[in-house]
Amino acid sequence: MRDIRAISAAAALALVCAWEAQAQSKLNVVASTEDLASITREVGGDRVNVIALARGYQDPHFVEAKPSFILTVNRAHLYIAVGRELEIGWLPPLLTSSRNAKIQPGAPGYLDASQNVRILEIPTGQITRAMGDVHPLGNPHYWLDPGNGRLIAQAIRNKLSELSPADRTHFTQRYDDFDRRLAAAEKRWDAIMAPYRRTKLVTYHRSWPNFMERFGFDVIGYVEPKPGIPPSPSHTLDLIEEMKRQNVALIVAEPYFSLRTPQAIANQVAGGRVLVLAPSVGGAKEVTDYIQLFDYNVNLLAGALKQAAGK
Numbered sequence: 001m002r003d004i005r006a007i008s009a010a011a012a013l014a015l016v017c018a019w020e021a022q023a024q025s026k027l028n029v030v031a032s033t034e035d036l037a038s039i040t041r042e043v044g045g046d047r048v049n050v051i052a053l054a055r056g057y058q059d060p061h062f063v064e065a066k067p068s069f070i071l072t073v074n075r076a077h078l079y080i081a082v083g084r085e086l087e088i089g090w091l092p093p094l095l096t097s098s099r100n101a102k103i104q105p106g107a108p109g110y111l112d113a114s115q116n117v118r119i120l121e122i123p124t125g126q127i128t129r130a131m132g133d134v135h136p137l138g139n140p141h142y143w144l145d146p147g148n149g150r151l152i153a154q155a156i157r158n159k160l161s162e163l164s165p166a167d168r169t170h171f172t173q174r175y176d177d178f179d180r181r182l183a184a185a186e187k188r189w190d191a192i193m194a195p196y197r198r199t200k201l202v203t204y205h206r207s208w209p210n211f212m213e214r215f216g217f218d219v220i221g222y223v224e225p226k227p228g229i230p231p232s233p234s235h236t237l238d239l240i241e242e243m244k245r246q247n248v249a250l251i252v253a254e255p256y257f258s259l260r261t262p263q264a265i266a267n268q269v270a271g272g273r274v275l276v277l278a279p280s281v282g283g284a285k286e287v288t289d290y291i292q293l294f295d296y297n298v299n300l301l302a303g304a305l306k307q308a309a310g311k
């Protein structure tokens with residue numbers, strides 16, 4: 001009896017050690033946003049533990065850095081940032097406080113996901129404060145083009161393979177599978193959007209240039225007078241006039257802005273309507289991964305335009 005107990009205790013200990021070794025062989029990845037975390041899960045599968053810091057329903061420019069974030073980042077083997085100064089207000093002090101040399105910018109454990117993607121709105125000439133919260137490195141909301149999602153996945157595949165060379169084949173196969181599913185989904189989205197190409201609309205913040213370019217919509221104005229600057233009465237009046245002049249009815253908003261001004265604008269134009277889209281994975285309850293992000297937005301947008309056309 002005693003022997004059996006001793007053996008089973010030893011077996012249990014061996015099991016625990018095996019579990020720990022397995023857990024340790026996984027890469028701990030921390031990503032700024034749920035979009036980057038989702039793509040990392042697609043490529044990394046069971047070889048990575050992934051945590052996102054910002055929730056998809058939060059404004060990613062302004063994330064409250066919780067104390068728990070420091071410990072999370074301290075244990076990371078890899079940090080993946082959106083870059084282009086999206087996180088300039090909260091990430092640099094967090095990385096410093098984490099005291100983790102492996103994931104500091106420039107170190108092998110830091111990946112700026114924007115390096116090889118298509119970036120829009122890179123300003124030319126001098127940037128002044130009067131221009132609002134303009135990003136000198138271009139528009140940082142680039143993940144809203146699935147083509148950029150593919151490029152982000154490639155960068156993540158390369159980085160994971162560099163950090164864990166033994167799993168290179170695993171990452172490559174998972175990337176190839178994601179690439180195939182994304183390409184199939186793009187065909188589906190293009191077909192749904194085709195009847196509505198060149199529709200003019202307004203968006204609250206400049207979150208959507210990549211999305212609108214990809215699916216062929218024309219953004220004619222913004223509820224914000226300048227990026228990051230709240231609506232003002234004079235700008236709102238100008239925008240209403242412009243929407244009337246160009247016969248524009250649809251306003252796309254992000255879930256973290258008050259809908260008061262967009263709704264007031266919509267009430268002033270014929271057929272006016274406000275549509276809240278998900279700017280990130282987690283931006284709506286049903287959006288739990290990167291491909292669903294586009295399924296959700298494409299279907300919502302096409303549904304609203306179909307309804308408008310039917311009137």
Ligand SMILES: [Zn+2]
Nearest residue numbers: 061205206207
């Ligand atoms: Zn922005």
